[in-house]
Amino acid sequence: MAPKYAPSLRSRLPPLLLFLQTTFILLYYFSTELDRNVDGLVFNNFYPVFQDLNVMIFMGFGFLGSFLVRYGFSASGFNFLIAVIATQWALLLNGMESWYYSGKIRIGLRSLAVAEMCTASVLISIGAVQGKTNHVQLILMALLEVFGLVLNEWLLQTLLSTRPTHGIMVLHIFGTFFGLVLTWILCRQESDQGFEKEKLDHKSGLFSMLGTVFLWIFWPSFNSILADDHFPEQKLRAVCSTYLALAVSAVASVAVSVLSSPKGKIHPASFQSCLFAGGVAVGVCVSVIRYPWEAMTVGLAAAVVSTTGFRYLKRHMLFGFECHDTRSILSTHGLPGVLGWLTHLLLQMKQCDDHTMAVRFAVFHISVLLITITVSLIMGIITGALLKWPTWRPPQDKKCFDDQAFWTFEHLAVRK
Numbered sequence: 515m516a517p518k519y520a521p522s523l524r525s526r527l528p529p530l531l532l533f534l535q536t537t538f539i540l541l542y543y544f545s546t547e548l549d550r551n552v553d554g555l556v557f558n559n560f561y562p563v564f565q566d567l568n569v570m571i572f573m574g575f576g577f578l579g580s581f582l583v584r585y586g587f588s589a590s591g592f593n594f595l596i597a598v599i600a601t602q603w604a605l606l607l608n609g610m611e612s613w614y615y616s617g618k619i620r621i622g623l624r625s626l627a628v629a630e631m632c633t634a635s636v637l638i639s640i641g642a643v644q645g646k647t648n649h650v651q652l653i654l655m656a657l658l659e660v661f662g663l664v665l666n667e668w669l670l671q672t673l674l675s676t677r678p679t680h681g682i683m684v685l686h687i688f689g690t691f692f693g694l695v696l697t698w699i700l701c702r703q704e705s706d707q708g709f710e711k712e713k714l715d716h717k718s719g720l721f722s723m724l725g726t727v728f729l730w731i732f733w734p735s736f737n738s739i740l741a742d743d744h745f746p747e748q749k750l751r752a753v754c755s756t757y758l759a760l761a762v763s764a765v766a767s768v769a770v771s772v773l774s775s776p777k778g779k780i781h782p783a784s785f786q787s788c789l790f791a792g793g794v795a796v797g798v799c800v801s802v803i804r805y806p807w808e809a810m811t812v813g814l815a816a817a818v819v820s821t822t823g824f825r826y827l828k829r830h831m832l833f834g835f836e837c838h839d840t841r842s843i844l845s846t847h848g849l850p851g852v853l854g855w856l857t858h859l860l861l862q863m864k865q866c867d868d869h870t871m872a873v874r875f876a877v878f879h880i881s882v883l884l885i886t887i888t889v890s891l892i893m894g895i896i897t898g899a900l901l902k903w904p905t906w907r908p909p910q911d912k913k914c915f916d917d918q919a920f921w922t923f924e925h926l927a928v929r930k
Contacts, residue, residue, distance in 0.1 A: 567739055601630050635689035636656045636689065647700070651901045686848070686854075700902060
């Protein structure tokens with residue numbers, strides 16, 4: 515018989531949090547400074563977009579994971595905790611080059627935005643292990659994944675001389691493969707039969723839909739925030755392309771969901787998971803999209819691939835590979851991300867007049883994908899091996915997907 519209460523984390527969580535935060539404060543004290551070269555006009559233009567990114571990270575992803583009927587507080591609360599820790603860590607790691615040459619890490623709105631985009635990769639990966647891990651494991655996972663994402667970007671710049679933000683373009687692919695290999699290593703015996711509390715109801719579905727709407731509305735800001743401020747047409751192209759792709763993917767996801775349903779009805783989880791598939795795909799290839807119809811075609815293809823994957827892949831991944839993907843991140847982020855990568859490759863080759871240059875770009879682009887997947891898998895294996903230790907006191911199978919394993923609810927307390 516399973517224990518009535520989940521293992522206490524009193525001896526694990528507070529020391530870890532206090533140690534991390536104290537270490538961060540000391541590192542920021544000795545190695546960081548605020549960027550003093552601030553243009554007022556640029557700041558005023560950039561800050562609203564930065565706030566859009568904040569809404570996506572803290573509200574969009576937080577509410578998105580609240581679809582489980584008894585895991586809403588944990589989904590949103592852990593999302594907030596992990597996001598603020600991962601952002602502080604990413605700021606330090608992204609500024610290592612500046613620290614090496616000048617002795618200081620300069621922090622500004624742009625560096626904050628890059629750090630939060632690294633955090634988005636962590637929040638994507640959490641979707642694969644959601645409900646089956648505790649907050650100590652999630653914190654360790656966030657620290658290692660942010661390190662892996664920054665390492666991947668450094669390798670791309672060193673080996674392939676990519677642009678500094680090129681690694682951010684593949685964060686969906688990195689986060690997906692990292693999360694999938696992690697949930698494969700941490701797979702539980704009860705995954706095959708289905709967890710008792712892994713279900714949703716009307717109220718939790720509405721909260722999750724709210725998160726989806728937040729992500730859908732602010733996704734153009736996500737894809738355009740790192741565009742060069744000196745070329746407004748690039749930002750305009752990113753915003754318009756993303757919006758058109760999102761609009762088409764929303765329409766197509768409804769159509770495919772109805773077609774794939776035996777009763778001809780819209781599956782709510784499928785609809786909201788695939789609603790922003792077009793934004794994911796366009797975010798990877800937005801730099802080569804020139805015409806609105808290209809963005810709309812990418813949105814249509816992304817919705818079809820994502821919705822079909824949601825309908826069939828989760829079950830087959832579980833039975834075929836013992837990979838229990840709680841939030842279906844493979845169909846929501848992974849498949850559209852790979853589709854965006856393939857679109858980027860085809861459009862760039864089409865725009866090359868020289869055949870030799872097209873071949874060279876193809877080799878370069880394939881190398882970017884292979885390096886990204888390799889680093890994500892290696893870091894996922896290392897993280898999974900670490901999190902599998904019983905030292906971290908993971909929740910028992912009967913306590914998975916249950917807020918009461920981590921939160922105090924006075925109205926539910928048993929009084930003697």
